[in-house]
Amino acid sequence: MTVETSTDRQFDVVIIGAGAAGLMCAAVAGARGRRVLVLDSANKVGKKILMSGGGRCNFTNMHSTPDNFICSNPHFAKSALSRYTPWDFIALVEKHGVPYHEKKLGQLFCDHSSKDIVRLLLDECEAVGVKVLTQSPASNITLGSPHRLQTPKFSVSCESLVIASGGYSIPTLGSTGFGFDFARSLDIPVLPTRAGLVPFTLEPRQLKNFQDFAGVSVDTVTTAQGTAFRENILFTHKGLSGPAILQASSYWQLGEAIEIDLFPDLDLAEHIQQMQQQRPKLELKNLLGEQLTKRVAQRWCDLWLENKPLDQLTANDIQRITSACQPWTVWPAGTEGYRTAEVTLGGVDTNALSSKTMEARNHPGLYFIGEVVDVTGHLGGHNFQWAWASGHAAGEYA
Incomplete structure (x- = not known):
């Protein structure tokens, strides 16, 4: 649900960011009877949800645990993740009749479209009276009792302010790093950020x-x-x-x-020696091609060892080709950066937040959730699970 104007100027909760974490937080807070306003500077809600998973949204991972997250404090995420699990979100997906499937390794995707997840979140918000405004950046924020801020159309006061504005990743979707800048303006530590889950x-x-x-x-x-x-x-x-x-x-x-082990199921040196006995006339490129594809195998032979029948390989030859494959050592020049990164590593220091409520320790009524926080998940639905869990944690208290 998106509304263009609002006559309300006072809310219990204002959430900046209508992404996964922000909408989850809004629905949970609204269900407690809180008057909630969600503000987003983009022209539509949930843009990262919509493009995720090739348009089918890898919305969680059945095997998600704290071990699937990177954080300067490895214990911080445990509280939120234990109180809102993948199975809790799966139950919500099933409640709304969204068809889904497991792709691999516990990764769950929508059968049809990421739009199903956005609709689910908006329906949850609408059911509890949450107001959502797009094309509404927040400015002139002052903390106090109440907090105050400005939208393009009106000023707002609120008891609780939740920052769910995401990180720097994929700036074409509207990512600006607003939350990091806001935290710094309050002397809340922000750990160094960089692109994660990136080529x-x-x-x-x-x-x-x-x-x-x-x-x-x-x-x-x-x-x-x-x-x-x-x-x-x-x-x-x-x-x-x-x-x-x-x-x-x-x-x-x-x-x-x-380090890239190109033969993860084999001791390559031992395998070549065995094949020398069993298939002595087999060419090296054909043996390597059984795992690497013929083109890659031929290139590896060109780069590190000429192609030979196995019975012509010396111990030194076997050592050279093995060293180029187990592992293949690569020195990246860099990454493609935030332009294609799925997440932002680093962010608001978790030592400045309550792991139970996501509230800033030194700023009552101010919360940070989702990607803006220094909690980053592995590939495969874990970052969405952090969004749901952290949003739910804040929503219970904001």
Whole structure:
């Protein structure tokens, strides 16, 4: 539900940001009988929801636990996540009759469209009298009793103010970093931010070896800073993407390498030695191609070892090709940045917030939820689960 004007000027709760966390918070607070206004500067609500999951919204993950989140305080997210679980949101999805399916690894997607999730949230808000205003950026915010702020059409006062404005990721959807700037203006610590769940770029000299593979996918175990992910990588025109790369990007720091095991189910050296006995005339490229695809296998032979029948490979040859595959060590030049990042790492310091209510410790009646907080989930529905859980936590108290 979106309304163009409102005669109300006083609310119990004002929420800045009509995304996943903000709308969840609004519905929960409204169900408590609170008068709630949601403000969003965009021309429609839930833009990131609408584009997520290829338009089908990976709305949660059945296996989501605190271990699936990155935070400077690894214990912070436990309270909210334990009080609003994936099964709670699944129950809401089923209540609204939204058909869904598990894609893999516990990832749940809408059968039809991400619009079903936005409609679900708006229906929940409408049922409890929440007012939602689009194209309504908040300005001139002053905290007090009550808090006060300005919209383009009128001024507002409220008891509770909730910041659910997201991060910097995908600025074309309207992301501005408003919440970070607002927190800093109040001397609330904001931890350094950077793009997360984002493709890597390669320097031109390295890229030229793989640029013609754009669209080719390979099963791997990809590791960054000791954290490993078993998923596909995808070669792109700019470098590397795919689920394993996106996951690794959240742990990677500029100037570091990532390690990509191209044969995650094998000890490659041992496998080659066995095949030397069983299939001695098989060419190396054909053996590697059983896992890597023929094109990638041929390129690996061109780059690190000429193609030979297995019975002609020396121990040194086997060592060289194994070293290029287990792992393939890659030094990314950088990432594609916020333009394509699914999330923003870092954000409002959780030490400044209550893990139970999401309220700022030094500013009564001020709450931060969702992506603006220094809690970042793994790929696969976990960030939506944090949005639901943190929004629900704040909604119970705001």
